[in-house]
Amino acid sequence: MTSDHGEKRPPTYLERWAHGVHRMNAYIGGALQYVVRLVIKFPVLTIVASIIYCFGLIGIGLSSGFELLSDADLLWTPVDSYPVINDNWIKDESGFNPTPRYFSLIVHKDGDNMLTVQGTQAMFEAMKCVRDTPGYATACEASMVGYCNIVGPSRFFNNDQAEFEDLVGTDETLNTQALSQGVYSDGVRAQRNVIFGNADPITANPTEGEVLTSTLANIINFSLPTEDEYGDVVDFESDALDNCLDLRDDWADGGFAGFRLEVNAESSSANESARAAAQDIPLILVAFVVMGAYCAAVLGKCHPVKSQALLGFGAVVGILMSTSAGYGMAMIIGQPFTNLALILPFILVGVGLDDAFILTGEFALTNPEDSLYDRLMEMILKGGAAISITTLTNVVAFGLGSAATIPAVSWFCVYAALAIMFDFIVQLTYFVALIMFDQKRIEANKYDCCVCVTRTKEDPVVQEAETTGQEEEKKEPDGLSKMLGTYMDFILQPKVKVLVLLTFLGMFILGIVGMTYLEEDFDPTSLLPSDSYVVDFVNANDSYNSNNDGIAVGIYFRELDPSLPSNQDAMNKMVQDVVALDQVDAEPVFYWLRDMTAWLDGDDVSDETKNAGFNEQVAAFLDIPENTLAYGQDIVRNDNGDVTASRTFVFFNGIGVDSQKGVEALFDQRDVTKDQPLNDGRDVNGDWVLFTYAGNYYLWEFFSVIRVNLASTIVLGFGAVALVALISLPDPRMSILVVGTVFIVDVELLGMIPAAGLAIDPLTFLALTMAIGLVVDYCVHIVHAYLEGEGHSRDEQIKTVMTEIGASILTGACSTLLGVLLLAFSSSKTFQTFFVMFLGIILLGAGHGFIFIPVVLSLVGPVNEPGSHGAHGEGGHHDDLKLKEEEEEGGYEFEGSRKIEMNDNPPEVEVKTE
Numbered sequence: 047m048t049s050d051h052g053e054k055r056p057p058t059y060l061e062r063w064a065h066g067v068h069r070m071n072a073y074i075g076g077a078l079q080y081v082v083r084l085v086i087k088f089p090v091l092t093i094v095a096s097i098i099y100c101f102g103l104i105g106i107g108l109s110s111g112f113e114l115l116s117d118a119d120l121l122w123t124p125v126d127s128y129p130v131i132n133d134n135w136i137k138d139e140s141g142f143n144p145t146p147r148y149f150s151l152i153v154h155k156d157g158d159n160m161l162t163v164q165g166t167q168a169m170f171e172a173m174k175c176v177r178d179t180p181g182y183a184t185a186c187e188a189s190m191v192g193y194c195n196i197v198g199p200s201r202f203f204n205n206d207q208a209e210f211e212d213l214v215g216t217d218e219t220l221n222t223q224a225l226s227q228g229v230y231s232d233g234v235r236a237q238r239n240v241i242f243g244n245a246d247p248i249t250a251n252p253t254e255g256e257v258l259t260s261t262l263a264n265i266i267n268f269s270l271p272t273e274d275e276y277g278d279v280v281d282f283e284s285d286a287l288d289n290c291l292d293l294r295d296d297w298a299d300g301g302f303a304g305f306r307l308e309v310n311a312e313s314s315s316a317n318e319s320a321r322a323a324a325q326d327i328p329l330i331l332v333a334f335v336v337m338g339a340y341c342a343a344v345l346g347k348c349h350p351v352k353s354q355a356l357l358g359f360g361a362v363v364g365i366l367m368s369t370s371a372g373y374g375m376a377m378i379i380g381q382p383f384t385n386l387a388l389i390l391p392f393i394l395v396g397v398g399l400d401d402a403f404i405l406t407g408e409f410a411l412t413n414p415e416d417s418l419y420d421r422l423m424e425m426i427l428k429g430g431a432a433i434s435i436t437t438l439t440n441v442v443a444f445g446l447g448s449a450a451t452i453p454a455v456s457w458f459c460v461y462a463a464l465a466i467m468f469d470f471i472v473q474l475t476y477f478v479a480l481i482m483f484d485q486k487r488i489e490a491n492k493y494d495c496c497v498c499v500t501r502t503k504e505d506p507v508v509q510e511a512e513t514t515g516q517e518e519e520k521k522e523p524d525g526l527s528k529m530l531g532t533y534m535d536f537i538l539q540p541k542v543k544v545l546v547l548l549t550f551l552g553m554f555i556l557g558i559v560g561m562t563y564l565e566e567d568f569d570p571t572s573l574l575p576s577d578s579y580v581v582d583f584v585n586a587n588d589s590y591n592s593n594n595d596g597i598a599v600g601i602y603f604r605e606l607d608p609s610l611p612s613n614q615d616a617m618n619k620m621v622q623d624v625v626a627l628d629q630v631d632a633e634p635v636f637y638w639l640r641d642m643t644a645w646l647d648g649d650d651v652s653d654e655t656k657n658a659g660f661n662e663q664v665a666a667f668l669d670i671p672e673n674t675l676a677y678g679q680d681i682v683r684n685d686n687g688d689v690t691a692s693r694t695f696v697f698f699n700g701i702g703v704d705s706q707k708g709v710e711a712l713f714d715q716r717d718v719t720k721d722q723p724l725n726d727g728r729d730v731n732g733d734w735v736l737f738t739y740a741g742n743y744y745l746w747e748f749f750s751v752i753r754v755n756l757a758s759t760i761v762l763g764f765g766a767v768a769l770v771a772l773i774s775l776p777d778p779r780m781s782i783l784v785v786g787t788v789f790i791v792d793v794e795l796l797g798m799i800p801a802a803g804l805a806i807d808p809l810t811f812l813a814l815t816m817a818i819g820l821v822v823d824y825c826v827h828i829v830h831a832y833l834e835g836e837g838h839s840r841d842e843q844i845k846t847v848m849t850e851i852g853a854s855i856l857t858g859a860c861s862t863l864l865g866v867l868l869l870a871f872s873s874s875k876t877f878q879t880f881f882v883m884f885l886g887i888i889l890l891g892a893g894h895g896f897i898f899i900p901v902v903l904s905l906v907g908p909v910n911e912p913g914s915h916g917a918h919g920e921g922g923h924h925d926d927l928k929l930k931e932e933e934e935e936g937g938y939e940f941e942g943s944r945k946i947e948m949n950d951n952p953p954e955v956e957v958k959t960e
Contacts, residue, residue, distance in 0.1 A: 060777065060778075060779075063776070063777070063778055064776040064777065067773070067774065067775065067776045068776065070773065070774075071431055071774075074430075074431065074434060075426075075427045075430065075431060078426050078427070078430040078431075078434070078474065079423055079426055079427065081474050081475070082422060082423065082426045082430075082474065082478050083423075085474070085475050085478050085479050085482075086419060086422060086478075086479075086482055089479040089482055089483060090479075092475050092476065092479045093476055093479050093480070096367065096472060096475050096476040097367065097476070099371070100367035100368070100370050100371040100374075100468065100472070101367065101370055102374075103370065103371045103373075103374030103375055103378070104370035104371065104373050104374035104377075105374070106374055106377075106378055107373060107374035107375070107376070107377030107378050108374075108377065110377055110378055112377055112383060113382075113383070114316075114319065114320050114323060114383055114384070114385070115382040115383065115384050116315060116316045116319035116320065116384065116385065116573065117315075117316070118315070118570045118573070118744070118745070119133075119741065119744040119745075120453060121384060121453060121454040121808070122452060122453070122454055122568075122744065122745065122748040122808050123452075123453070123744040123745075123747050123748055124451040124452055124453075124747060124748065124751050124755075125451050125453060125456075127451075127747050127751075128716070128743070128747065129739065129743035129744050129747050130744075130747075132602070132737055132739045133739060133744075135604075136600075136602070136739065140602075140604065140682060140691045141682035141690060141691055142679070142680075142682055142691065142693070143190050143191075143679055144190070144272045144274065144275070145272075146189070146195070146269035146270055146271065146272065147269070147270040147271065147272060147273075147279060147283065147311070147312040148267060148268070148269065148270070148310075148311065148312055149176060149267070149268040149270055149283065149286065149309075149310075149311045149312070150265070150266070150267050150268075150309070150310045150311070150583070151172050151173070151176075151198075151265070151266040151267075151268075151290070151307065151308070151309055152243070152263050152264070152265055152266075152307070152308040152309075152583060152586050152587060152590070152591075153165070153168050153169050153172050153263060153264045153266070153305060153306070153307055154243065154262060154263040154264075154305070154306050154308070154586060154590045155304055155305050155306065156304070156306060157262060157589070157590065158262075158304075159260045159261065159262070160242075160243070160260075160261045160262060160263055160264055161221075161222055161225065161258055161259070161260050161261045162218060162221065163214060163215075163216055163217070163218055163221045164303060164305075165261075165264060165305070166199065166210060166214070166221055166225070166264070168264075168302055168303070168305040169198065169199060169200060169264040169266065170200060170207040170210065171293075171302065172266070172290070172293065172307050173196075173198075173200060173205075173266060175286065175289040175290040175292075175293045175309075176268055176286045176289070176290065178289070179282065179285050179286040179289050180285065181278065181281075181282040181285070182194070182282070182286075184276075184278075185270060185271055185276050185278070185279055185282050186270075186271070188271050188275050188276035188279075189269075189270070189271040189275055189276070190271070190275055191678075194268055194269055194270060194271075195268075195269040196266065196267070196268055196269075197240060197241060197266070197267045197269075198241050198264065198265060198266030198267060199225055199241050199242065199264050199265075199266075200266060201230040201231065201232070201234075201236075201241070202224050202225055202227060202230055202231055202236070203224070203231060204231045204232065209231075210224075222257060222258060223257070225242075225258055225261075226256065226257045226258045228256075232671075232672065232675060233671070233672035233675075234672055234675050234676050235635060235636070235676070237635060238258075239594040239596050239697070240265070240267075240594075241264070241265050241266075242258075242261040242262075242263065242264065242265065242594075243261060243262040243263025243264070243265060243587075243590040243591035243594065244260075244261065244262040244263070244590060244591060244592060244593045244594065245258055245260075245261045245594075246258065246259050246260045246261070247259070262590040262591070263586070263587075263590040263591055265591065270282075270283065270312070280313060283311050283312065283313055284313070286311070287309065287311055287313075287314070290307065290309040291309060291579060293307055294306075294307040294308070294309060294579070306586070308579070308582055308583040308586045308587075309579060309583060310579075310580055310583040310584075314579070314580050314583075315570075315574065315580060318574045318575060318578045318579075318580050319385055319573055319574060321575055321578070322385060322573065322574055322575045322578075322873065322874045322876070323385050323388060325575060325872075325873050325874070326385075326388055326872050326873070326874060326877060327388070329868055329869075329871065329872055329877075330388065330391050330392075332868060333391060333392060333395065333865050333868050334362055334365070334366055334391070336864060336865070336868065337362045337365070337395055337399065337861060337864070337865060338358070338359045338362040338363075340358075340860075340861055340864055341355075341358030341359060341361050341362055341399065341402075341861070342355035342356070342358040342359050343355070343358075344358060344403070344857050344861075345357055345358035345361075345406060346358065346494070350493050350494060350501055351487075351488055351491055351492065351493060351494065351501055352488060352494075353494040353495075354406070354484055354494065355494050355495060356484070356494055356495050356497070357406070357480055357481065357484045360477070360480045361398075361399060361402040361406075361477060361480075362399070364398065364402065364469075364472045364473065364476050364477050364480075365391070365394050365395055365398040365399065365469070366391075367468075367472050367476065368394055368398055368465055368466075368468045368469035368472050369390060369391045369394050369465055371464075371465070371468040371472075372390065372394075372461055372462075372464040372465025372466075372467075372468050372469075373387065373390075373461065373465070375464045375468070376457075376460055376461045376464050379460075381457050381460050381461065382453075382457055384454060384457060384458070385573055385874070385876060386454055386457075386458050386812060386876070387457075387458060387461050388877075389458075389812075389876075389877070389880055390458075390461055390462060390465055391865075392862075392865050392866060392868075392869065392880075392884070393462060393465075393816060393820070394465055394466070394469060395861060395862060395865040396820060396823070396858065396859075396861065396862030396865065396866075396888075397436070397440065397466055397469060397819075397820070397823065398469045398472075398473070399857075399858055399861040399862070400436075400823055400854075400855065400858030400859075400861070400862070401433040401436075401437075401469065401470070401473045401858075402473065402477055403854040403855070403857050403858045403861075404429045404432055404433055404827065404851070404854045404855070404858070405425060405426075405429045405430075405433070405473060405477065405478070405481065406481065406854070407429070407850075407851060407853065407854030408424075408425045408428045408429035408432075408851075408854075409421060409422070409425040409429070409481055409485075411428075411850060412424045412425060418482065418485055418486070418489075421485075422478065422481070422482060425481075426474070426478065428834075430474070431774075431830070432826075432827050432830055432831070432851075433470065433473060434470070434774075435770060435774045435826050435827075435830060436822060436823050436826055436827065437466060437467070437469075437470040438770050438774075439766060439767055439770040439771075439819060439822045439826065440462075440463075440466045440819035440822070440823075441463050441466055441467050442766035442769070442770060443762075443763045443766045443767065443815075443818050443819045443822075444459040444460075444462040444463035444466065444815075444816075444819060445459070445463045446459075446759070446762040446763065446765075446766055447459035447462075447463075447759050447762070447763065447815050448460045448463065449762075450755050450758075450759055450815075451751065451755060452748065452751070452752075452755055452808070452811070454808060454812070455755070455759070455808070455811060455812055455815060458812060459815065462816070462819075466819075526853045526856070526857075527849045527850075527852075527853055530848050530849050530852045530853060530856075531845065531848075531849045533848075534844070534845040534848050534849065534900065535845070537897060537900065537901060538841045538844070538845065538900075538901075538904055543901050543904065543905065546897055546898065546901045547901065550790070550894070550897075550898050553794055554790050554793060554794065556794070556797055557790075557793040557794035557795075557796060557797030557798070558793060558797065559797065560796065560797025560798060560799070560800055560801055561793065561796045561797050563800040564796065564799060564800055564805070564806055565706075565800065565805045565806065566705045566706065566749050566752060566753075566805060566806045566807065567703070567705050567805035567806075567807055568705065568745065568748075568749070568805070568807035568808060569703070569807075569875070570745075571584050571875070572807075572809065572874075572875035572876055572879065573874070573875070573876050574874070574875075575873040575874055576873050576874070576875060577873065588703075592702075595699060595700065595701060595702040596697035596698065596699050597697060597698045597699075597701060597740055597742050598695050598696075598697060598740060599624075599695065599696055599697070599698050599715070599738050599739070599740040600693045600694070600695050600738060600739050600740065601620060601621055601624055601634075601693060601694050601695070601696065601736070601737075601738050602691070602692075602693045602736070602737050602738065602739060603617050603620075603691065603692050603693065603735070603736055604690075604691045604735060605735050606724065606735050606736075607688070607689075608639065608660070608689050608692065609659075609660035609661070609688075609689075613724075614639060616722065616723065616724050616736065617639055617736070618639070618640070619722070620718075620719075620722055620736045621633075621634065621637060621640075621694060621696075623718045623721070623722070624696055624715065624718055624738060625696060627698075627711070627714050627715065627718065628714070629698040629699060629700060629701060629707075629711045629714065630696050630697065630698060630699070631697070631699050632696070632697070633696075634694040634695055634696050635695070636676050636677060636680070636694065636695070637694040638667075638677040638680055638681055638692060638694065639692070639694075641673075641677070642663065642664065642667045645667060646663060646667075651666075661683075661686070661687035661688060661689075662687075664681070664683070664687070664689060665687060668681070680692055680693045680694060680695075698711050698740070701742075705745070705746070705749040706749075708742060708745065708746040708749065709746050709749050709750045711746070712743060712746040712747065712750055713750070715738045719734055719736060719737050719738060720734075722734075722735075722736045724736055725737075748808070752806060752811060753806075755811070756806070756811055756814065759814075759815050760792060760814065760815075760818065763815070763818035763819070764785055764788065764789065764818070766818075767784060767785050767788055767818060767822055768781055768784075768785045770826075771784045771785060771826065771829075774826075774830065775826075775829060775830060775833055776833045776834070777833050777908055780829050780832075780833060780907070780908075783825075783829060783899065783902060783903075783906075784822070784825050784826055784829055787821070787825050787894050787895075787898065787899060788818055788821050788822060788825065790894065790898075791817065791821045791887075791890045791891055791894055792814065792817060792818070792821075794886075794890050795813075795814060795817055795883070795886055795887065795890060796814070798886045798890075799883075802882050802886070804879060804882065804883075809876060809879045809880065809883075810879065810883060813879075813880060813883035813884065813887070814883075816887070817883075817887045817891075820862075820887050820888075820891060821887065821890075821891040821894070821895075823855075823858070823891075824855065824859065824891040824892050824894065824895030824896070825891075825894070825895050825899060827851060827855055827895075828847065828848070828851070828852075828855065828895055828899050828900070828903075829899065829903070831847045831850070831851050832844055832847050832903050832907055833907075833908070833910075835847045835850075835910065836910045836911065836912045837909065837910065837911075837912070838909075838911065838912070839909060840903065840904045840905070840907050840909055841904050843903075843907065843909060843910065844900050844903045844904050844907065848896075848900060852896070855895070855896075856892075856896070859888060859891075859892040859895075862884075862888055863885075863888050863889075866881060866884040866885060866888060867881075869881035869884065
């Protein structure tokens, strides 16, 4: 740049950036206008095709093998993790008998001592609801072992009430002595921590003389055959559950001397999860009805013709179409459906209606004297660009979220990304066509909700000024715009700006402080209805079996020959090292190699057996009936009698539901396993010869990776926001404001979690993932409009923007809030948790968008003098349209085209120097 007056200088980097963004927006605008041009030409076809396509997708999806997935292990455990791979080996390759279907009963008396004759009688009475169910004998005979194993205090009496009555009668002392024995009547050692709730003394392997003094519950576990063994077992289980629940209700009404019954079965969680979904579906329908009424109220006016209530209802139908299409497409591509997917409509209500309000708001800002075609083109050029930015951000953010290793999060993100993408398409097609028909209705002077009736001049409802035979649009701002103008005058006062910045700084600091109190926890029953009998079962177990928090952990041996002394030493070392862990208090109750070795050293074994081969010794050991019961399920032999796999079990104690202790135990056992010589050089995931496994590993594995997954998901989300903001905002510096605001809101949300009594769990994890996309909506629209706006000062520029588009964004935020409020009425803790999180997202997101961002822009935002930049600046915007409009068969035909200036370089700038 020279100092000569009026000489032109090369454009700056910011001007080049703005020019490039405008060129890109011109291409996008041209593409959007092309789509809308087709919509305007074929509006009826567009609406009909959109409806058929969207609802057709959900129909195809539901018919393609739809199934509600509710297994917590499959939902939350990272894909291809250590527990998943080892569990698959145990089930599919090891040769161990299939794990029986469990059916559990807890008999208690609200904390009173159960070590009474009447308590034992209540236990046998409760067992009848299973054993007296038609089909019980058939189901048990179909089991691989030929019977249904029952583990409970009843086993001291061969699970026979008549034997109990003959042995004990009504004698309390005899009852206590019988229940205090160290072995069951079949010779198998008893485990008090499995069959009694809070037994005192609680000895895992009681010896003779350790007499019980009290118990708080009798626990009975039935082992039912698998579906492969007995195809009708699910029906039997359902009938037995009905019988037990009827008995439970009868006892709750005082039917058996104050005793209570709790029940849980293999299918209970899935059934109750499905019931939760069924209970929440009406809530979704109510949400759509409420949203329809809200949109009708927002777009409606006190005018029989200019009111757009019917258009508002059509916008909600569009959300329903988008949701259906998203569900259908996700199902078609094989994404499992979970209860979490039911949250999606409430997200779409916020995102979709926000887009609809922006389009209707931009259409209202167009010149009513222009042709309908011109107005729709201008609407889509401005509003389409705004919703394109937020849609791209949301789709990219959720798309990156689908890469999460936690299945439930990944599946939900796929559903959300597809639904938001379909919402964008529906807005550009179906809803634009609705806007067109609605405007034609207004021009034809037809009533809003009665489109077939034309309003006559004699109608006295509203007095209007008429010019050239048509109604003129009033130019005064509406009431909400006036309120926003007054609001902006208030927050743009210098003292108020300082107060706003200090307030939000304080909120950010509180968020950081709150983050230090974050904990990880998860209650699987949160996915169930709050009145579920499964929840009552879990609560009773926590209350009356709290001292028995032992978690059975299997120690597995595979791909080794246990007949070799060196391998026996390795097996014993593995068991000893696991027992040495802080979480383990005792040796395994049943360990076949240890106990067989002790048996062989005894005097009762013949010399022939002692001198026989290892396989013959194992066979002789298992020929003893008690040993078959105790060890038969833990040894796998091939046709030659070789032991190909085996296991033993220990108990991890002191963990309970503490996720942090669970993660510590997971890592501790993994270190022990990795240090075994036979595992040296082998891969942790599925290749270890010696390893441990428990069902709890699934949840512990989730908590072991949740922080890393949460951090990576948020970082990727921020990356998506930053990328989209950079390529869509004319001033790259303002992308810092957008990303920074989203970051601040996320910090405050994290700080809010412990304050709201929540923890980092799968539900809050998912809400935080969604927060990035939702908060962006409140930020990008305002920043983008500011950069495209004009004014003599920052204050004037932001005030103009807020009065023009603020109403649309505010009504969208209110619609989201209204939809979220309905979640509070759900019977599911899942929805209630999302209610708290969504409430925080909306209030913090909208608060930062409507208070923080305007203040920051008024301080550091670029100023676009009228005519110098803004929406009609040089190098990347549009010449006037030359249009010819002709209505034909319900549509429009147009001639002419939009000329878009696409200079290779931004124009030089004339500089005045003094």
